[in-house]
Amino acid sequence: MARQKERSSRQRQAAPRHPLLVYYNLGKRYRSPGILLILIGLLAFLPSLIPDLENDWAEPRDLAIVGGVLVVVGLIFWLFARLAMRRAYVQANPDVLVVQTPFRRTPISYRRVKIAQPVQVGQVFPKKELKGMGKPLLRPLLTTTAVELQVKSWPGSQRRLRRMLGTHLFSPRSDAWIFIVPDYSALIRQIDTAIQRKIEAERGTASGYEDPFERLKYYQAG
Numbered sequence: 001m002a003r004q005k006e007r008s009s010r011q012r013q014a015a016p017r018h019p020l021l022v023y024y025n026l027g028k029r030y031r032s033p034g035i036l037l038i039l040i041g042l043l044a045f046l047p048s049l050i051p052d053l054e055n056d057w058a059e060p061r062d063l064a065i066v067g068g069v070l071v072v073v074g075l076i077f078w079l080f081a082r083l084a085m086r087r088a089y090v091q092a093n094p095d096v097l098v099v100q101t102p103f104r105r106t107p108i109s110y111r112r113v114k115i116a117q118p119v120q121v122g123q124v125f126p127k128k129e130l131k132g133m134g135k136p137l138l139r140p141l142l143t144t145t146a147v148e149l150q151v152k153s154w155p156g157s158q159r160r161l162r163r164m165l166g167t168h169l170f171s172p173r174s175d176a177w178i179f180i181v182p183d184y185s186a187l188i189r190q191i192d193t194a195i196q197r198k199i200e201a202e203r204g205t206a207s208g209y210e211d212p213f214e215r216l217k218y219y220q221a222g
Contacts, residue, residue: 014091014093015091015092015093015094015190015194016091016186016190017089017090017091017100018089018090018091018179018181018182018183018186018187019085019088019089019181019182020088020089020090020101020169020179020180020181021141021144021180021181021182022088022137022138022141022166022168022169022180023084023085023088023101023102023166024084024085024088025136025137025140025141026081026084026133026137027080027081027082027083027084027085027086027088028081028085029081029136029137030077030078030080030081030084031077031078031081031082031085033074033077034074034075034076034077034078034079034080034081035074035078036074037070037071037073037074037077038070038071038074038075038078039074040067040070040074041066041067041068041069041070041071041072041074042067042071043067044063044064044066044067044070045063045064045067045068047060047063047064048060048061048063048064080102083102083103084102087100087101087102088100088101088102089181090147090179090181090187092187092190092191092193092194093194094194094197094198095198096108096109096110097109097110097113097149097191097194099165099169099177099179101164101165101166104164104165106155106156106161106165107155108149108151108155108177109155110191110194110195110198111152111198112151112152112153112154112155113149113150113151113152113191113195114150114151114152115149115150116147116148116149116150116187116188116191116192117147117148117150117188118145118146118147118148118184118185118188119145119146119147119148119178120142120143120144120145120146121138121141121142121143121144121145121146121178121180122142122143124146124148124171124172124173124178125138125142125168125172127139127142134167134168137168138168141180144180145184146178146179146180146181146184147177147178147179147180147181147184147187147188147191148171148174148176148177148178149176149177149178149179149191150174150175150176151175151176151177152175154175158170158175168180
């Protein structure tokens with residue numbers, strides 16, 4: 001019973017998730033090729049199922065093998081696209097800021113944060129400097145406003161974080177994260193609120209102050 005109450009309280013405290021639009025765009029790029037490969041792979045199975053579709057240039061068994069490979073590759077692309085579009089977000093929890101990407105969860109202590117401020121994506125990533133994958137991922141977002149989270153330190157090697165999470169989550173001009181989300185102002189407010197509550201909680205602990213609602217646990221225990 002106590003575990004259920006604790007779990008429900010944590011769920012109530014969970015902050016909204018802000019989708020990372022860079023990963024959303026990445027997922028869209030992989031989704032269409034994945035679906036196309038799956039469809040082509042399924043078509044390759046037809047000669048094995050319908051004798052009238054057999055031909056002289058390829059055996060049905062060979063086509064089925066090729067089709068199976070295409071279906072597997074297409075499923076991998078489709079699953080990655082789904083993860084990138086639905087499982088990449090930023091969440092300002094009360095205790096820690098979470099950066100979730102399809103295959104990695106990175107917690108950021110609020111003690112590392114200097115300031116969270118709005119910035120135009122085109123100012124951080126100029127259109128003329130976009131190369132490779134950065135063009136299709138960032139070009140549709142250049143006129144939007146992102147959250148620039150300036151930090152005092154990084155939760156690990158910055159080079160490794162860039163390699164694991166992608167370079168487009170980091171500012172090329174300063175020690176800062178760049179979060180391109182649908183509602184930048186809400187994320188900034190939530191980060192500022194979480195930092196303020198963290199500071200007040202630490203001050204209360206240092207001074208020996210205890211929240212009145214927290215004191216009730218002693219009466220309930222008694």
